[in-house]
């Protein structure tokens with residue numbers, strides 16, 4: 001049985017907790033959770049009882065020596081707590097992966113992880129194909145591109161009649177301008193080893209959060225379209241993103257037997 005630390009009790013945090021409560025993530029003894037808004041953790045505790053222990057700061061999570069800490073909060077949270085978690089030799093799963101496009105933050109977190117024998121996990125999030133992109137990288141990648149389409153309200157817009165391009169540029173700037181919407185551009189860039197080109201479109205004709213990925217390499221051309229249902233509790237977040245964290249947690253806690261993919 002394992003303890004899990006959780007930073008952020010919003011949409012992704014609560015879906016992970018539900019999965020642990022239902023045994024979809026087997027072997028979770030306790031989730032030690034922290035949210036900057038204390039009421040968010042209490043909501044989880046009321047729903048899932050003793051499985052959830054609410055704490056008031058990251059140090060209390062570290063003290064409980066969880067198997068790993070899941071960040072499901074914000075890019076700011078990765079900056080605030082990453083060093084403390086990894087410095088304690090505890091693995092860190094990052095959902096707000098946009099933070100890791102900051103080269104100096106990423107390098108210092110990786111250095112701390114290596115020094116303390118800990119790992120930083122990045123789930124595939126709201127996209128597919130990172131396994132093949134990582135493999136293609138070995139042969140050399142010359143292009144990585146992401147086109148994200150979301151309903152206007154997921155991008156903070158009111159009613160519009162026609163699709164509108166809100167951003168066109170590189171991933172590092174995209175994750176700063178749209179920190180809650182294009183974490184996938186960071187995961188893509190990190191997997192490809194080059195900074196992806198990104199286009200963000202508000203589309204009134206779609207109800208899905210759609211990510212189109214184009215990667216060109218010496219080995220292959222990858223063209224993937226992922227059409228995600230938004231999470232019911234946060235329209236910016238795709239349900240698949242929570243499921244990717246749950247799936248990775250299952251594999252980490254399983255640790256032996258049949259492993260499919262990477």
Ligand SMILES: NC(=O)c1ccc[n+]([C@@H]2O[C@H](COP(=O)([O-])OP(=O)(O)OC[C@H]3O[C@@H](n4cnc5c(N)ncnc54)[C@H](O)[C@@H]3O)[C@@H](O)[C@H]2O)c1
Nearest residue numbers: 008010011012036072073074077095096125126180237241
């Ligand atoms: N990797 C991906 O593909 C992917 C996909 C969707 C969302 N995300 C990211 O995952 C994160 C969580 O998403 P969500 O939909 O659960 O968000 P949410 O807004 O529903 O919940 C986030 C929770 O974290 C808390 N929080 C924020 N910053 C904090 C901090 N510094 N310290 C403590 N608590 C803090 C908030 O109070 C909130 O309760 C976001 O950054 C989001 O952009 C990543």
